[in-house]
Amino acid sequence: MSPSDLTVFVIDDDAAIRSSMERLIRSVGWRVESFASADAFLERLPVAGTCCLLLDVQLPGTTGVALQDLMCEQEWELPVVFLTGQGDVPTCAASMKKGAVDFLLKPVDDELLIGALRRGLERDVARREREAHRHGLQAHLDSLSPRERQVMDGVLCGRLNKQIASDMEISEKTVKVHRGRVMEKMGVRSVAELVSLCGADLVARASAAKRESAPAD
Template identity: 75%
Template sequence: MTSDRPAVFVVDDDPSVRTSMERLIRSVGWKAETFASAEAFLERLPLDGSFCLLLDVHMPGTTGTELLDMVCAQDWNLPVVFLTGQGDVPTCAASMKKGAVDFLLKPVDDGLLLDALRRGLERHAAQGERAARRSSVQSHLDSLSPRERQVMDGVLCGRLNKQIAGDMDISEKTVKVHRARVMEKMGVRSVAELVSLCGADIVARAATAQQRGGGAEAG
């Protein structure tokens, strides 16, 4: 499914629920697809676009909670909202701990359900943006030579050009050349922009590399 409109995938063995949920979801401009079982939904994978899963708990075959376990095990970017007529506190607590957006009981207020689905769609969109950003940053990092990466690590750690030159046993002029190339390849104009682009994880790895003697590992 490729569309600018977000999509909600409804998995419920009750046909009347599937019909009513499809109607409600489409009434607010979202796309909807319904499935009578978790197995039918799994056959639908992979998914494209922005989406959320509206899932029953108790179904023949693979249950909703078992499907959530699959989502967690495979690290799928798939927000889950549970809607069930047979919920209990332990199942609700376990589902929320595993990352479910919400756990709602039938019958549910339309506004409450739509709010939960909206939060799921927003979560998915945010996760997609973070993944795209990480991919872009990694692409920039992969374009750096080993020397450039070492210089970048020094810059991220606040080292002066003279200090980086001493660490790498090269001239300060060479450091300046590498530093200019790093800024160009990373698409930034200042150290502050470089730190912001790389994020805390890469800065932390840079510090570790410096402590180990300046060696850098891409990624």
């Protein structure tokens, strides 16, 4: 990904700070948009592409803390770096607990700030990659028939073909046919690849469902 594909949104009511931050961020090659208030930024939404917020705590109208709270409530997973001249330990601790990348005090060292913003952008890149993976995985899962999904769940649980056949009350030959279609539709060649593609969460859900459907002793 090119640096020009990355955007930092600067939200600070001090025009001199905004101008200084814009010059610094552009010197790294990133795109930058600045706003004098959180409310102005909210009017600009939605945002597209990989980004990070450089956010002041004390702002007119909606404060930086209130904006972070709103983002948490709405599940907007935008990385936030706080930069403030009026920080305190409780505010810093609360913002970090809510997922802030860093909490910095003005005046700030340029390298320290760029490092924090870089971590924020890297976090957003990773989040978008996870989302793309989930969407791709869901498309694969949606292509499976109910029987194929049952067979796949059995495979993810480590069940042998004959065990899956017994669970589903079908022939082992039919299980092999379904299993082959599962591997083809999921785009994998081995059980190890299938487990890696589905991830620990889906494997755990398949195992839990298998336990719930098992007859009680």
